[in-house]
Amino acid sequence: YYNGYMSNFKMFVGTSEIPETYNDKAVLDLDFEPTRKSYLFKDNSNKCVIHPVNITQRDYQDSQYCCSFNGTNQYLQLGTNDLLNFGNDDFIIHIRFKITEYLNSWQMILGNNINTTNTINGYAYIAIQPNTTNNPSALKVTGSYGSNNWYVVDANLKTPLNEIIDAKIVNINKNIKIYINGIDVTIPGSGSTTTISNGFNFNA
Numbered sequence: 001y002y003n004g005y006m007s008n009f010k011m012f013v014g015t016s017e018i019p020e021t022y023n024d025k026a027v028l029d030l031d032f033e034p035t036r037k038s039y040l041f042k043d044n045s046n047k048c049v050i051h052p053v054n055i056t057q058r059d060y061q062d063s064q065y066c067c068s069f070n071g072t073n074q075y076l077q078l079g080t081n082d083l084l085n086f087g088n089d090d091f092i093i094h095i096r097f098k099i100t101e102y103l104n105s106w107q108m109i110l111g112n113n114i115n116t117t118n119t120i121n122g123y124a125y126i127a128i129q130p131n132t133t134n135n136p137s138a139l140k141v142t143g144s145y146g147s148n149n150w151y152v153v154d155a156n157l158k159t160p161l162n163e164i165i166d167a168k169i170v171n172i173n174k175n176i177k178i179y180i181n182g183i184d185v186t187i188p189g190s191g192s193t194t195t196i197s198n199g200f201n202f203n204a
Helices: 017-023
Strands: 003-013 026-031 050-053 059-061 064-070 075-078 085-088 091-098 107-110 122-130 137-142 150-155 165-172 175-180 186-188
Touching: 003 059, 003 085, 003 107, 017 165, 091 107, 091 122, 137 175, 175 186
Parallel strands: none
Antiparallel strands: 003 026, 003 064, 003 091, 050 075, 059 064, 091 165, 107 122, 122 137, 137 150, 150 186, 165 175
8 A cells, every 4th residue: 555645646548648648548637626615526537437445635735736545445446348458559647646655565556466476467567666676665657468468667766755756757669768857777677578468458
């Protein structure tokens, strides 16, 4: 589980956010400052279903509305939707977040629920690594289609505590880059392949 907060979460196909095509390309666009006070958030693209688990109200930190997570039992669950299976399309995932604690366990920011040995649908996740790994508390992006086909990239820096992080995960031509605050911080992870061979699937 993830300990901190999130104030921006967007997913869209392609690598351009130009207004003329944004609505068509957007898969998910969470708005944490909704028009109705009773809302925790709303999805501006209205294409995916998001279930807040053990979260009943939004938060306000660092002069912005956000969704806080306690690191124990709170998370956002994405409903099953084929749009979350990017396949071999280019995509951008844009997340603005802050972590408040380094843990000896994974802090999952985004992931699916598919078994790691599933060779048909695979699994994918974006997470903060445990403090006990070779690259402690760095952002990691992983996609796998079975135990012999791992695609992994890491950030080359420890995720700062109590700082707002603007992270973009950008896939272009089956190669993923991690940008932190606009800077490319990508290094190869411990995967067995350097390019995505079977697409990237966040569809649980």
